[in-house]
Amino acid sequence: MKKKVNAKNKEGLSPVIATVLLITMVVVIGLIVFLWFRSMTKEVVTKFGDENVELACDKIQFSASYDAETLSVSNTGNVAIFSFKVKTASEAGYSTRDIEDISADWPTLGLNPGNAYSANIGSISDQLTLIPVLIGKSEKSGRKTFVCSEKNGYELTV
Amino acid sequence: MMKNKKGVSEMIGYILLISFAVVISAVVYTWLKSYVPQDALECPEDVSLMLKNYSCNSAENTLTLNIKNNGRFSVGGIFINVRNDSAQKLATKDISKYVHNSTGTYLGLGTLKFKDAFSNEDNSLDPNEEISLKFNLNNTGFGQIYSIDLNPIRWQEEDKKMQTVNCGNAKVTEQLKDCFAG
Numbered sequence: 001m002k003k004k005v006n007a008k009n010k011e012g013l014s015p016v017i018a019t020v021l022l023i024t025m026v027v028v029i030g031l032i033v034f035l036w037f038r039s040m041t042k043e044v045v046t047k048f049g050d051e052n053v054e055l056a057c058d059k060i061q062f063s064a065s066y067d068a069e070t071l072s073v074s075n076t077g078n079v080a081i082f083s084f085k086v087k088t089a090s091e092a093g094y095s096t097r098d099i100e101d102i103s104a105d106w107p108t109l110g111l112n113p114g115n116a117y118s119a120n121i122g123s124i125s126d127q128l129t130l131i132p133v134l135i136g137k138s139e140k141s142g143r144k145t146f147v148c149s150e151k152n153g154y155e156l157t158v
Numbered sequence: 159m160m161k162n163k164k165g166v167s168e169m170i171g172y173i174l175l176i177s178f179a180v181v182i183s184a185v186v187y188t189w190l191k192s193y194v195p196q197d198a199l200e201c202p203e204d205v206s207l208m209l210k211n212y213s214c215n216s217a218e219n220t221l222t223l224n225i226k227n228n229g230r231f232s233v234g235g236i237f238i239n240v241r242n243d244s245a246q247k248l249a250t251k252d253i254s255k256y257v258h259n260s261t262g263t264y265l266g267l268g269t270l271k272f273k274d275a276f277s278n279e280d281n282s283l284d285p286n287e288e289i290s291l292k293f294n295l296n297n298t299g300f301g302q303i304y305s306i307d308l309n310p311i312r313w314q315e316e317d318k319k320m321q322t323v324n325c326g327n328a329k330v331t332e333q334l335k336d337c338f339a340g
Contacts, residue, residue: 022173030177037185044192049317052192059198061326065247072248074239076309076326078199113324114237114309115268116250 045136045146047079053136057148060132062111066156071103072118073130075111082110083133085147089126096131110135128156199316201325204230207310209330210288214303214337221253221293221337225283225308229328232281235262235271237309237324242300249307249331251300258292269311269322280313280320295338303337 013021047056061077075081083106084099100106103119111117131153138144206229213222227233241249254270257263263271272289274282283289310325 022170026173026177029174030181033178034181034184037182038188044189046192048196050192051194051196055193055195063248067247068243068245070243070246072246072250074248074250074307076324076329078324078326112267113322113326114311115252116239116248116307118243118246118248118250 043138043140043144045138045144047134047136053134053146054148056134056136057132057146057152060134060148060152062130062132062154064130064154064156066121066124066128066158069120069123070118071121071128072116073111074116075113078113079134080110080112081132082135082145085131085133086121087129087131087150087153088124089128091125098133099130124158126158128158130154130156197316199314199321199323201310201312201314201323201328202231203327205233205310205312205325205328206230207233207236207308207328207330209306209308209332212306212332212334212337214334216338219294219296219338221295221303223291223293223306224288225291226288227283227285229310230285231312232279232285233272233283233310233325234281234313235265235269235311237268237307237311238270239268239307239309240300240303241305241307242303244302244304249305253293253295253298253300256293256295256298258294260292261289262291271311300338302339303334305331305333307331 045053047053056079059077060079060081062073062075062081064071064073085096086099086102087094087096102121105117105119107117129150131150132148134146134148135143136146208226208228210224210226212224215222238252238254239249240251240253242251252268254268255264257270261273263273265271272283308330310328312323312325313320314323
């Protein structure tokens, strides 16, 4: 007589435990993958809450003039301008400097809405472009500066 | 015998696929959320101020401005800059902090708020109303003033908070004749 194998005696995991383990493993693996992907994406700098600082660059409004070696800037918008990159053109090519390096009078906290600034910056030969620099918040590094693109800049022909 | 071939169970495969899809969409959402544009702080279009007249008292070194709201919306204050260099085009000298405190309050950062004895509202200068502001320019060393820029300010509720809004599009520039010309 053949002995019948009793299937109920086979050892193995209970289906409930298996399901719980599976779900736990999936959640843990998902979390690891999520954190890994986040570290690969570009750091997001925000201004005015959750808005990306790149969008704030498009809201900047200011006017500027260069007369008798004096640079004057007036912030006519509602976005505080932390600093400027000053791009000058000469025969040798282009050079870009921070406005704080050109003039010690630049306000430390930047140019608030409605405020104006003027200082002697010396002689400029040909073309001058002011590119705004904003300050925003980043989750990783706290306060962080962001240089707007040149399309947000202001060109002054000397 | 097909049933004996080893492979990933279909159930596990589905769970893994769905999990990866959820994780990737969470990453993309977190990144894209910052690109949703928020409404810009803006003044209503018909905000307007005019400089009705002015007087420069050289003996006392005071400047008095009579400003009228000729727009359709109330105004709460101004950013005010003067130009004291004939070679420059822009007015960059802030005189808001020199205001006499009977008609205006200096709030810092170049902000001058109008005072109205009959109104507690933030935007106290109603349409067609006038206000006279006096500035004491002693010891400022400004010399002659060639022009003045008046930039209206309104206080508006945005995101359930009162915000100072610069009405840059309504800026007024007036040339001043012989003001502290010496």
